[in-house]
Amino acid sequence: MKRRILTSLCLPLLLVLAAGCGRDPSTETDAQLGLNAQQAAGRRIYNLRCAGCHKAYSSRGLQGPGLKHLFRKKYMPSGLPANDRFVERTIVNGRGMMPAAGYTLSDEELRDLLAYLHTL
Ligand code: HEC
Numbered sequence: 001m002k003r004r005i006l007t008s009l010c011l012p013l014l015l016v017l018a019a020g021c022g023r024d025p026s027t028e029t030d031a032q033l034g035l036n037a038q039q040a041a042g043r044r045i046y047n048l049r050c051a052g053c054h055k056a057y058s059s060r061g062l063q064g065p066g067l068k069h070l071f072r073k074k075y076m077p078s079g080l081p082a083n084d085r086f087v088e089r090t091i092v093n094g095r096g097m098m099p100a101a102g103y104t105l106s107d108e109e110l111r112d113l114l115a116y117l118h119t120l
Helices: 002-022 037-049 084-093 107-117
Strands: none
Touching: 037 107, 084 107
């Protein structure tokens, strides 16, 4: 009897966990990801300007390092602090093989992009 209760509790939980593992956030809609309008705008910029070289939802590298949990870590791969100031500087000035976005992004686009990066 006890085992039956345990199984009935654990099975749904396992299914939910398994489904969670298989999910690929990059294929989900803005709504599924719970993005607000600014973050969704930033995601569009990211997909155009960054996704070719950086995976958003994985720490595996592409041309550049994966950006999963970028702002949840204390430091970026280079050792610079992972905060708005240094991430913005990286985007604007470029870094190593990463091209500088310079003034090809407006202040608003930069703010939107940073807002999205905070959701990773
Ligand atoms: C052409 C490929 C390319 C594009 C496009 C690109 N990056 Fe990069 N990025 C790189 C490479 C390569 C590095 C590693 C640079 C190094 O440390 O030498 C990097 C590093 C970074 C880092 C880590 C910096 C550090 O201090 O460790 C961040 C954050 C970053 N990129 C964000 C972005 C964002 C946001 C965009 C879109 C605006 C973007 N990148 C566009 C190639 C790219």
